[in-house]
Amino acid sequence: MLDLGELWRYRELLGVLVRRDLKVRYKQTVIGVAWVILRPLASMAIFTLVFGMLVRVPSDGYPYALFVFSALLPWTYFSGAVLLSGNSLVSSSGLVGKVSFPRLIIPVAAVAGGLVDLCISVAVLLAILPVFGVGWTMNLLAVPILALGIIMAALGVGTLFSALTVAYRDFGHLAGFALQIWMYLTPVVYPESLIPERWRFLLLANPMAALVEGFRAAFLGKPFDFGAIAVSLALSAAVFAAGVAYFGKVERRFADII
Amino acid sequence: MPAIRVQNLSKEYVIGGRPRAHETFREMLADAFLSPYRRYRRLGGDASREERFFALKDVSFEIAPGEVVGIIGRNGAGKSTLLKVLSGITEPTAGRVELTGRTSSLLEVGTGFHQDLTGRENIFLNGALLGMSQAEIREKFDDIVAFSEVEKFLDTPVKHYSSGMYVRLAFAVAAHLEPEILIVDEVLAVGDAKFQQKCLGKMEDAARSGRTVLLVSHNMTAVRSLCSRAIWLDSGSIVMDGDAGAVSAAYLESNAKIALEQIWENPDTAPGNDRIRIHRVSIGPDGEGSTGGLSVATPLRLAFEFWNRAPSAQLNLSMVLYDIHNVCIFNSFSEPRPYPEGLVRGICHIPGNLLNDAKYRVRLLIVEDTSVPLVDLDSLAFFEIRETERPGKWYGKWVGVIRPRLEWETECLSPIGK
Structure with a gap:
């Protein structure tokens, strides 16, 4: 099972791996870290064009660009973290086969690395909110708690995928479109209010739904659905525990089968 | 209390490294529906007899603190598997391993080096992977750099390094590990003669300072000069365990008999x-x-x-x-x-x-x-053709397609000062 003391002893390695990934990501690029700002802005523009202007998806009365951006922040972080950590073990097979350290650090580092991008994106959103005439509210104080829920969900799903991918490379292929489907099951490009009220409870099965809506409420100053958020936080914690437990159960075999 | 105690250690591998029968998820699913019991047994590592082999078979030994022990044997004898089990990278199938003291293992030079990072960045990355704290690396940084002889290229990405520089930097980091137990797999085969000499010196220092060292080598000369004791493995079992000179001699002798x-x-x-x-x-x-x-x-x-x-x-x-x-x-x-x-x-x-x-x-x-x-x-x-015993202090690979012994004449033509 999971050896927390061992994990603590290697905490510096986590920091080193995160820093490595960050450094490597923008080496040999011309505009470097600017990509962190450009990427979410570009997807905001694309989604605004397609869903806001062409399909005319309703956006609860807010500018669609803000509406989609505030939900894309947590979603982009989540899907990026799951994809990266899902592949992380296989892409560091050299380390797994030759060095002894708690394997959990590898997928966790992948999930942690995305947090820097998330923070920068949050800053960008905070900066453009007033441009659209939306003020900052006390709701923003909930962002760290909501982010915690998303981090837990990402860690749970990411570690699960990383462990499964070691044995069955299928999951490397599966993860990409599973996340795409998941995104459309989550109110990212459309508002929760688009779903008929009597079916809305189904969204509770998807912890990302209330958390993403929560992000939106935090930035746009809408009222929170506290009940749904509480359920989703608990569900995220359960996903986290399940993913890490499965990982702990199978990690002893990694070096033999990777 | 021994530094390393190994009791009835066995490691069994399924041939091919993984259960071939369900390499893809689809096959696993099909298998899951068709025969849950078979799948359960196989996932539990219970393949049929023919599909498996023992990389290590009932190996037992103890190593006292401060002993320097060489593991020798042919390719595929189980040496590397033994080191992997001892370093905790892979789990034994049966038996127990107890290590008393902080352990570092170096199974490959430069594992975890990232091509796009500079030499400096890689020192910190590699050090952390080998179990050094960042403070420890900072403290030894200058020594590591001096040992590696790549000062001038510290801020160049390692992908632009020559292979010699790469190996020197990687070994320099590893050479500054100060664990109580050091486990090393065949790393003396790298670098040029001068650098090898330096590495051997480092290993001798480690041995002298009371550290327990376990090293795998094909190089009997190195084993004899570094180790006090040697363990000879063949087909996963210990053939002989004892004085390094005696065991390596017996090992060389046995090789000779293969007609x-x-x-x-x-x-x-x-x-x-x-x-x-x-x-x-x-x-x-x-x-x-x-x-x-x-x-x-x-x-x-x-x-x-x-x-x-x-x-x-x-x-x-x-x-x-x-x-x-x-x-x-x-x-x-x-x-x-x-x-x-x-x-x-x-x-x-x-x-x-x-x-x-x-x-x-x-x-x-x-x-x-x-x-x-x-x-x-x-x-x-x-x-x-195997290495012969050779005089001198250099244990590296002798370069050249052939290796004729040629006649040399050397003489001093005019001493300075006359």
Whole structure:
């Protein structure tokens, strides 16, 4: 099972791996870290064009660009973290086969690395909110708690995928479109209010739904659905525990089968 | 209390490294529905007898603190598996391992180096992977850099390093590990002579400072000079455990006894064709009563027997020797002459101190009238020349396609100051 003391002893390695990934990501690029700002802005523009202007998806009365951006922040972080950590073990097979350290650090580092991008994106959103005439509210104080829920969900799903991918490379292929489907099951490009009220409870099965809506409420100053958020936080914690437990159960075999 | 205690250790692998029967998720799902029990057993590592083999079989030993022990044995003997189990990278199938003290293992030089990062960044990354704290690395940073001799390129990405620089930097980080137990796999084979000397010096320091060191090496000279004790593994079991000199001598002796001979009994199916069929090939040491193996110093005798059904022709045997990189070492042939129909033998003598320690491939042609090859057997035989005991302090790979011992004359022509 999971050896927390061992994990603590290697905490510096986590920091080193995160820093490595960050450094490597923008080496040999011309505009470097600017990509962190450009990427979410570009997807905001694309989604605004397609869903806001062409399909005319309703956006609860807010500018669609803000509406989609505030939900894309947590979603982009989540899907990026799951994809990266899902592949992380296989892409560091050299380390797994030759060095002894708690394997959990590898997928966790992948999930942690995305947090820097998330923070920068949050800053960008905070900066453009007033441009659209939306003020900052006390709701923003909930962002760290909501982010915690998303981090837990990402860690749970990411570690699960990383462990499964070691044995069955299928999951490397599966993860990409599973996340795409998941995104459309989550109110990212459309508002929760688009779903008929009597079916809305189904969204509770998807912890990302209330958390993403929560992000939106935090930035746009809408009222929170506290009940749904509480359920989703608990569900995220359960996903986290399940993913890490499965990982702990199978990690002893990694070096033999990777 | 021993630093390392290994009790009845076994490690079983499913051949191919993973259960082949469900390599894809679809197969696993199908399997899951068709036969949950079989799947359950297989996921639990319970493959059938033929699919598995023991990399380690009931290995037990104890190593006292401060002992420096060499693990020797042929390729595939289980040495690396043993180190992997001891370092906690892989779990034993059965048995127990107890390590008392902070352990670091170095199974590969430069694991975790990232091509796009600079030398400086890689020192911190690699150090952390090997279990050093960042403070410890900062403290030893200057020593590491000085040891590696790459000061000038510290801020260059390592992908632009020469392989020598890369290895030096990687070893420099590892050399500054200060664990109580150090586990090292065959790392003396890297770098140039000067650097190897430095690495050996570091290892000697580690041994002298009371650290427990366990190292795998193919290099008996290094094992004898560094280790007090050696453990010889073969096919996953301990053959001999004791004084490094005695064990390495016994190991070299056993290698020597492997005779290379292949016989084809049936003249209809043996390699060749209707006119020539090979009967027997043997490669061994030359000379009467010679029991020594094929080392660099050994004169060799390569004997080829064939059935001749081309009685009227002038025949000669032509042997071409290649190394494993398919570099042709030489071609040598016998005097052309006619042979009667029947079994013919040709023997080629290769003097000692000519071939280097390497693996060789023998190609044999039997040529009619010095121009028409009747048979051309591309890979008739393989043999390996092993390192011989050699004087001096350098243990590295001897470069060169061949390794002749040539005569040298040296003299002092005019001393300074006269």
